[in-house]
Every structure is written in C-alpha cells, then in structure tokens.
Amino acid sequence: MRWAVPAASALWMASVGTFTAAAAPPVAAPASVASPAAGLSALGAHALLLIAERSGATVFAKNANAELAIASTTKLMTAYVTLAHEPLDARLTEQPYAAGLGESLAPVPVGAQLSVADMLRAMLLPSGNNVAYSLSVDVGGSESNFVAMMNAAAAKLNLGRTHYTTPIGLDTPGDNYSTAGDLARLARVLMRNPLFREVVDEPSARLADGVVVANRNTLVGTYPWVVGVKTGNTTDAGECLVGAAKLNGVRLISVVLGAPSAAASAADTLALLRYGLSLYRSVPIATAGHSYATVPVQGRSRPVRLIARRSLSLVIARTVAIHAALDDVPDRLVGPLAAGTVEGSIEVSENGRLVQSVALVTASAVPAPPPAALSAP
Numbered sequence: 001m002r003w004a005v006p007a008a009s010a011l012w013m014a015s016v017g018t019f020t021a022a023a024a025p026p027v028a029a030p031a032s033v034a035s036p037a038a039g040l041s042a043l044g045a046h047a048l049l050l051i052a053e054r055s056g057a058t059v060f061a062k063n064a065n066a067e068l069a070i071a072s073t074t075k076l077m078t079a080y081v082t083l084a085h086e087p088l089d090a091r092l093t094e095q096p097y098a099a100g101l102g103e104s105l106a107p108v109p110v111g112a113q114l115s116v117a118d119m120l121r122a123m124l125l126p127s128g129n130n131v132a133y134s135l136s137v138d139v140g141g142s143e144s145n146f147v148a149m150m151n152a153a154a155a156k157l158n159l160g161r162t163h164y165t166t167p168i169g170l171d172t173p174g175d176n177y178s179t180a181g182d183l184a185r186l187a188r189v190l191m192r193n194p195l196f197r198e199v200v201d202e203p204s205a206r207l208a209d210g211v212v213v214a215n216r217n218t219l220v221g222t223y224p225w226v227v228g229v230k231t232g233n234t235t236d237a238g239e240c241l242v243g244a245a246k247l248n249g250v251r252l253i254s255v256v257l258g259a260p261s262a263a264a265s266a267a268d269t270l271a272l273l274r275y276g277l278s279l280y281r282s283v284p285i286a287t288a289g290h291s292y293a294t295v296p297v298q299g300r301s302r303p304v305r306l307i308a309r310r311s312l313s314l315v316i317a318r319t320v321a322i323h324a325a326l327d328d329v330p331d332r333l334v335g336p337l338a339a340g341t342v343e344g345s346i347e348v349s350e351n352g353r354l355v356q357s358v359a360l361v362t363a364s365a366v367p368a369p370p371p372a373a374l375s376a377p
Contacts, residue, residue, distance in 0.1 A: 040275060043268045046238070046258030049180035050272040052280070053188055053244070053251035054315060059276045064181040067161050068257050071232030071240050072104070072127045074169030074176060076186050077150045077162075079120055082135050083193055084153065092119050092138040097130040103170075105130050107211050118207040120199050124230060125215040129168045136167040143167065159186060171236040180255040187229050187242050187253050200228035200244070219243065219266055226273065229253070231265075239265035245273040249282025250315050278318075285312040285324060286346055286358045293344065293360065296332045299369025304333055306343055306360040314348065314356065322350045329360065337366035 040048065040060050047063040058064075086092070094112045099105055106128025108114070114122065123131040133143065140146025143166075150164040162178040169176065178186075190196045199205075203221030204214045219226040225247040232240035239262050243254040254272040259265035286292070286308040293306040306329065316322060329344035337343075341362045348356040 040271060043271060044260055044264060045256045045268050047180040047255070048257075048268065048272060049184050049255040050276050051184050051188070051253050052276070052315065053191060053253050056185070056188060059252070059279065060272060061180070064184075064255075065161060065179050066257075067177045067179055069171060069173075069176065069234060069237035070169060070178045070183065070257065071171075071234040071237035072129075072169040073178070073183055073230050073232040073240050073242050074164065074166060075123055075127065075132050075232075076183065076190060076230055076242065077153060077164060078132050078135055078146075078167040079124060079196060080186065080190055081146065081149050081153055082116065082120065082139050083190075083196065085139050085149070086116050088116050088195060090116050092116060092135065094131065095134040095137045097133045099130060100170075103129045104216075106213055108134075108207070108209075112209055114207060114209065117195055117199065118205075118209075120196070121202070121205045121207060122211070122213055124199055125202065125205060126213045127216050127231060128213075129170070132168045154182075157186065157189060162186075169232055169234065169237075171234045173236060180257055183242055183255045183257075184253050187244065187255075191228070191244060191251075191253070197228070200230065217241065217243075219269060223270070225277070226270075231262075233262065241265040241269050243269040243273060245277060247277050249313055250277055250280045252276040252280075280315055281318050283314050283316060283322065285314060285348055285356065287311050291363065292346060293326060293329050295330060295343070297366055297369075298332050298334045300335075300367060304366050305363040307363045308346065309340075309342070309359040309361045312346075312348075312356060312358050316350075320350060322348055322355070324348050326360075327357075333362070333366050334369065335366035336368040337362055339363065339365045341366070 047066050049061050049064040050059040091113045094108045094110050096110050104127040106122040106126045108122050122128045136143045136146035140149055146167055147164050154162045159182040162182045165172045165175040206212050216231045225245050227246045228244040229242040239259040241256045245252045252273055254269050256265045256268045259268055288311040289307050291305040291307050294303045296303045325347050327345050327347040339362055342359045344360040346358045
C-alpha cells in the first residue's frame, strides 16, 4: 500500500501492517504576502532569476540569459578562484591600490597580512575593490594572470555567457559581463563552501587586525532568513544583488541585475525570495533511529524493530504530492542477524517515479531460533 505525504509535512507512525501520514501545519513564509509570478514580471530590473539552491531548478526567470554588466558581483568569481587556489590557513598581503573617485574600499592598510577568510570578508562585505585587487596579485601573481584564471574557471563551470576583464567589477564596456543564469550557477557552487557561506551571512565582521567591515547587503541581518550573497553597483550595471534565503530546510538563490536603485534591487530580491518560499516546503520523511516497523522473530516471543538508517527530508513544491511506502519488509525475521542488518526500506516516489529510498535496519541483534522452532512445520 502507499500513502500520500500531505502538502505540509509528515509524521510517520509505524507498527506491523501500518504506515500512515499525519498532517502538520504548513511551512510559514516570511512575514509578508508573497508576490505572485505576474507581479514579479512587472519588477523593473533588467534581469531576474530565482532558483532552488539544492536542485538548481528555475523557479522564476526574466531575461536570465541576457549578457549584462555585473558590477561587483564579479567578486564572486574572485572569491571562487581564491578559494580554489589558496589554503585556508594562508596569509595574504594587502597590496597598494590606486583607487578612482568614489570606489568602494575596505579599511585594510597596505601591507596588512590577513587570513584568506578575513581577506574574503574585507572584499565581499564592504565590496572592497582594493582587497579584490590584492587577491588578484597575491593569488595570480598579477591582475592579468588572475583574470585569465577567472575566465578558465568560468569555462570549467560551464558559465558560457560570462567573461571577465577585471577581478573587481569596474565598468569595462562590452567586456566584463555575465547573466543572471550564470551568476546563479556560480553562487550555487560557492554556497557549498562552508567558509563562503559563513562570510556572506555576516552583517558585519571584525578582522584579526581589529578592522570592522559592514555588509553592504543590508538584507542580511534585517531578515533572518536572508543568508547572502553579494551586491554590486556601477553606471553601466545599475544596481545588482545576488541573494539567498534559507527557511525551514528550503534554500533559494536569487539574482537581480540592472535595478534602478539600491532600494529597488533589495525590494526585487525580497519579492523573489518570498515568492519562492511560498512555493516550497520541507517534508520530513524519516528520522535516523526511529522505528518504522516491528517484525516477529521466528521461534522467539520478542519482535524486533526496524529503524531508519539515516534521516531524510525533501524540499518539494507545495503543489506536488509524494508517496511513501514500506518495501521488502519481511513478514518475519529468521536469525541469527546482526544489529544494523538491512531488512526493507522506505521508498519515496513522485508521480510513480522513485526519488529517494531509506534503508530500514534491525535495531538489535536477531537471535537464531531454538532447535524446536527450526523443526516445527
């Protein structure tokens, strides 16, 4: 038999012959009415994209493949190349940098030696152009060589509509560009890195030399479920913001390119993320060590419990119904069996297609049946 997992959550209660799902309250969206998709299309940014972080599935897109100037979201690739080539315990040196009028700088003195983590904080949070330049020299040997490393990394990551001419993101008309789709894919890769994920979720940070840097992405810290990622602004690019949300197991990445103002890019980001959080929910399927069946043991009066070998939760659209069933659970167990022996599974399917499986194992050792039980008909 199969039981539908309800649209909100599931609490499995198992015993011999039963496996039922009990409804729980739906995952709450953040405190705001979610924007409908039609409303998202009317947002004023040149390009918009929302994806599910774990699967990469597109939730909403507008001009997601348009090649556009991307301002300081360029620094996402600067961070990627740095993390790919420098050990986390390395110490890097702040280089002299000739800043232009109005550039965004981090208050890191020339000659300061900082860890990779603190250099990333100084570059990503206040969008320090000076630190991005320093990383290019420290990691690549020269700015031009580092840019070549950035383009090689873009090719390796299949970012086919991306090209870099700067590690910073300053306007270089027609040359330094990407798309909302490529930026989302890059952010998705970066968010798998624990250090990067930690840094972009910090409203501010105190570096080892005592310097304090503040995150220009003011959504971080204001909304607990916003967990990144990077702002950007130049004349050519307008206001840009790569965002991320995490709520009740649901993880999303958003991209806004070419918004008319910082307030607009923040509002567009919130609209995208709220919309996505309204569409998805996290469904707990199994809990490691929890009992999902109790099976008789041949020749013994005490049955043995079958427990989940691992925990499993699935993030799925609220409109999707998934089904779960016990599979290959024996009518009885015949020992001897060691504790932890696989005896069946929980099979999870969507529209008849198996999507996940969790092994059920014996919670305790199963003794061999006594001789009398073996000779019984």
